[in-house]
Amino acid sequence: MQSITTELVHQTITRRPAESHKGTYGRLMLIGGNQNFGGAIIMAATAAIYSGAGLVTVATDASNFTSLHAQLPEAMVVDYRQTAYVTQLLQTMDVIIIGPGLGTDQLAANLLTTVLTHVQAHQRLVIDGSALTLLAARQQSLPDAQIVVTPHQMEWQRLSGLKIADQTPTANRQAQQHLHAIAVVKAHHTTVYTNDRVWFNPGGTPAMATGGMGDTLAGMVGGFAAQFPDFTNAILSAVYLHSEVADDLAQSRYVVLPHQISAEIPKYMHRASLA
Numbered sequence: 001m002q003s004i005t006t007e008l009v010h011q012t013i014t015r016r017p018a019e020s021h022k023g024t025y026g027r028l029m030l031i032g033g034n035q036n037f038g039g040a041i042i043m044a045a046t047a048a049i050y051s052g053a054g055l056v057t058v059a060t061d062a063s064n065f066t067s068l069h070a071q072l073p074e075a076m077v078v079d080y081r082q083t084a085y086v087t088q089l090l091q092t093m094d095v096i097i098i099g100p101g102l103g104t105d106q107l108a109a110n111l112l113t114t115v116l117t118h119v120q121a122h123q124r125l126v127i128d129g130s131a132l133t134l135l136a137a138r139q140q141s142l143p144d145a146q147i148v149v150t151p152h153q154m155e156w157q158r159l160s161g162l163k164i165a166d167q168t169p170t171a172n173r174q175a176q177q178h179l180h181a182i183a184v185v186k187a188h189h190t191t192v193y194t195n196d197r198v199w200f201n202p203g204g205t206p207a208m209a210t211g212g213m214g215d216t217l218a219g220m221v222g223g224f225a226a227q228f229p230d231f232t233n234a235i236l237s238a239v240y241l242h243s244e245v246a247d248d249l250a251q252s253r254y255v256v257l258p259h260q261i262s263a264e265i266p267k268y269m270h271r272a273s274l275a
């Protein structure tokens with residue numbers, strides 16, 4: 001097992017070239033946020049935009065449009081019931097995040113099917129939250145694309161069949177190899193399973209144990225994947241910075257809130273890009 005290092009993050013987050021525009025930094029779509037979990041997709045979209053994704057579209061329940069725009073006018077929206085339009089937009093994306101606050105009803109299941117059917121080999125796909133629970137209930141192999149799953153231990157139990165007590169690095173690695181995706185197994189110390197390595201995240205604090213913290217990580221992973229060429233390093237850097245920000249904030253706070261992490265991301269990325 002290898003620790004994710006500051007050096008890896010510094011190598012990944014590079015200075016932006018002057019000759020660039022929003023299109024340079026990736027088109028990203030987030031799919032999620034039902035009538036009960038609108039906050040989850042807002043937190044994920046906030047993290048993606050604060051991570052620097054160039055153009056962000058949120059496919060969500062229409063009841064979330066006003067609150068999303070009040071919080072994040074940078075985001076575009078589409079009603080996730082407009083299947084044909086969502087499918088058309090999907091083709092234009094560099095990165096797709098599905099799952100934060102999606103729920104597990106028939107509409108959610110249909111949206112996951114749409115994404116898994118239409119995702120293309122060159123696209124990057126982040127599967128989180130409810131989409132993992134839906135995926136675990138299917139006997140379906142993942143399509144040919146660059147895919148990362150970001151389960152917490154309970155979601156990983158559903159997806160891998162491994163009870164939390166049995167989620168050792170060796171067992172997790174075996175399960176990840178069956179999945180054909182990178183796996184970020186979130187816990188007090190998160191571990192990341194790529195095709196050839198097992199990574200260990202040195203950061204993290206119980207001050208992060210609040211709803212929305214993983215939605216925020218999913219947004220960061222997607223935002224970094226939209227900009228940085230090496231998919232694995234983009235994922236590892238997002239995992240590392242997410243907990244580094246939290247550890248720093250937790251030095252003077254009992255609990256760290258997801259939006260407080262997002263607010264700090266541009267500063268930490270700036271620092272990393274200069275190092």
Ligand SMILES: NC(=O)C1=CN([C@@H]2O[C@H](COP(=O)(O)OP(=O)(O)OC[C@H]3O[C@@H](n4cnc5c(N)ncnc54)[C@H](O)[C@@H]3O)[C@@H](O)[C@H]2O)[C@@H](O)CC1
Nearest residue numbers: 037038039040099100101102129130152153154187211212
């Ligand atoms: N404000 C919002 O709208 C929020 C929406 N959320 C959404 O709610 C949906 C369901 O996700 P949940 O994760 O709540 O539900 P799940 O049913 O998938 O998992 C939660 C259960 O797993 C247990 N658990 C065991 N090990 C854990 C670990 N290491 N980390 C986290 N939980 C662990 C928890 O105690 C809890 O009982 C997702 O779509 C998620 O994105 C949550 O993110 C919470 C905030």
Ligand SMILES: Nc1ncnc2c1ncn2[C@@H]1O[C@H](COP(=O)(O)OP(=O)(O)O)[C@@H](O)[C@H]1O
Nearest residue numbers: 152186187188204205206209211212213214215
């Ligand atoms: N005790 C802890 N120590 C370190 N990190 C934690 C702790 N509790 C939660 N986290 C982190 O917070 C995030 C929680 O993700 P998740 O459970 O998916 O949240 P949600 O779905 O509510 O957004 C993960 O990145 C996890 O590693």
Ligand SMILES: [Mg+2]
Nearest residue numbers: 129152214215
């Ligand atoms: Mg989650």
